[in-house]
Amino acid sequence: MTKHPIRFGFQSGQQNVTWERMRDVWGKIDAWGYDSLWAFDHFYPIFTPDPAGPCMENWTLLSALSQHTRRARIGALVNSNTYRNPCLTAKMAATLDHVSGGRLNLGLGAGWYELEHRSFGIDFKTVRGRLEALDESCQIIKAMFTQDRTTVEGKHYHVVDAVCNPKPLQKPRVPLMIGGRGEKSLLKIVAKHADMWNTMHANPAEMKRLIEVIERHGDTVGRNTDEIEKTIMMPLCYKASKEREQMISGVVASMARITLEQARDRIMIGGKDECLDKIAQYAKVGVTHFIFSLRWPILVEEEFQAFAEEVIPAARRQ
Secondary structure (H helix, E strand, O other): OOOOOOEEEEEOOOEOOOHHHHHHHHHHHHHOOOOEEEEOOOOOOOOOOOOOOOEOOHHHHHHHHHHHOOOOEEEEOOEEHHHOOHHHHHHHHHHHHHHOOOOEEEEEEOOOOHHHHHHHOOOOOOHHHHHHHHHHHHHHHHHHHHOOOEEEEOOOOEEEEEOOOOOOOOOOOOOEEEEOOOOOOHHHHHHHHOOEEEEEOOOHHHHHHHHHHHHHHHHHHOOOHHHOEEEEEEOEEEOOOHHHHHHHHHHHHHHHOOOHHHHHOOOEEEOHHHHHHHHHHHHHHOEEEEEEEOOOOOOOHHHHHHHHHHOHHHHHHO
8 A cells, every 4th residue: 555645735826916925925835844835727716706806827827936935846726627738738847847846746627617718718618528638638648748759549639749858857757636526537537647636625534435436446447546645625724713713614614515513624723633633534544635725815824834833743743
């Protein structure tokens, strides 16, 4: 059985925030010892009444942020496969891997935000079409990273002798993170292609069930899915006031359509002991990478610093 270390990350999303603020926060979180830093891949703000608000483009932003961080791995959680041809994605990823000193994780998902597709004139496809295209893209991108020339005659992409030179700095290739939880098709793609898998709004029991689904798909496709690093995205609410706990719990409850009590099970919340217990519960079912996601402006930097100083060292010793 492959054993992954306990890791911690931060996903900020670049909506309704200035470049200067995002640059400074990423630099601090990198210095505090977090393992991964993630943007998102959207052209418009999400989960907000005003989709016309400010939102910086992902790949150019990551390239710039790579020059203001030193140790944490970087990526987007996750890139929408529909927005770019997979050969272009491979070229961009290989370039950013060099620019970042070999710190890129390539996140990829099927795509979901219909407004962006319609507004930008991008084919949204059916759900089945998006999943088929994601499967083909994973095949193409992995081949571009490792083969001299790539030819794939698929349903959605026709690639002939495509070259990616230079190859990524990381060997054998950039790790591929796939996000989502569709049990019939998406998790089968995870079992076939992913080095990392991410989902959100799932407590340890739900994560255990989903990981078992991935394992069954792995049996079908002939893959040991213990190789896949299982990650969970959730808010951080460390040593916060009762009012802040209720606010964060309310946001999660509304998004996941669950009760406030159920929402607490899906948040890194409370003091040191409660957080360490929650980390242990997730680790027991195979989740080892915790990515804390908060939208501006409700992010509190002091919580991230205190968690890094008080919880992360203890969690890594568990």
